[in-house]
Amino acid sequence: MIRGHVPAPPAPADHGDTRSVVLRLYTVVIDAADPRGLARWWAEALGWQILHDGAEEVVVAKDDDSYPALIFVPVGEPKIVKNRVHLDLAPDDRDREVSRLEAMGARRVDVGQGPQSTWVVLADPEGNEFCVLSSRDGGL
Numbered sequence: 119m120i121r122g123h124v125p126a127p128p129a130p131a132d133h134g135d136t137r138s139v140v141l142r143l144y145t146v147v148i149d150a151a152d153p154r155g156l157a158r159w160w161a162e163a164l165g166w167q168i169l170h171d172g173a174e175e176v177v178v179a180k181d182d183d184s185y186p187a188l189i190f191v192p193v194g195e196p197k198i199v200k201n202r203v204h205l206d207l208a209p210d211d212r213d214r215e216v217s218r219l220e221a222m223g224a225r226r227v228d229v230g231q232g233p234q235s236t237w238v239v240l241a242d243p244e245g246n247e248f249c250v251l252s253s254r255d256g257g258l
Contacts, residue, residue, distance in 0.1 A: 143186045145177075146205070148246065149197075153190035156244055160188055163219060163242075164207075197245045200229055205248040212238065212253045219250070 150156040157176035161168050169187070170177040179187035209215035216238050220226070224240040227247055231239055236252040 145185070145187045145189050146203075147189045147191060149193040150190045150244055151193065151196065152244070153192050156242065157188070157190040159222065159243055160190075163222060163224075201247050204246070206237075206251055207248060208251050208254055210254050212250055216240065216250050 148156070148160075153176045154171060157168055157171070157178050160166070161178045164178070164180075166178050166180050166188075168176060169179050169182065174191065176190045177187050178190070179185065207215070219240055223243045227239050227241045229239050229247060231237070237249045239247055239249055241247050
């Protein structure tokens with residue numbers, strides 16, 4: 119991984135307790151058949167930018183000082199089963215964002231969420247599931 123292209127996390131706060139573990143989520147790495155294409159899709163979906171576009175990885179983040187970043191890396195095998203980890207996105211207007219993402223090529227998927235769910239499960243162009251949560255009420 120080319121770490122120089124990912125924003126450095128800020129120094130951890132001093133909580134006065136040296137026994138506590140202080141970790142920060144730094145990046146989320148996503149395997150992709152087409153890292154550049156998928157990175158462009160996610161950059162547009164999130165309103166972020168591509169910070170690095172290399173042969174081994176493509177880095178997407180809000181800006182140079184933001185984290186976590188998304189890193190897309192090439193893999194030879196296709197995605198076959200449901201993701202074990204997925205992203206939850208918190209929109210101001212869920213229905214508007216779902217429509218926008220579907221227009222960009224996302225598709226609705228059923229992972230057993232049921233008809234009463236307050237979130238919508240979508241898959242990106244390579245089939246990676248993610249959730250669009252209910253509209254924000256100012257609490258997020």
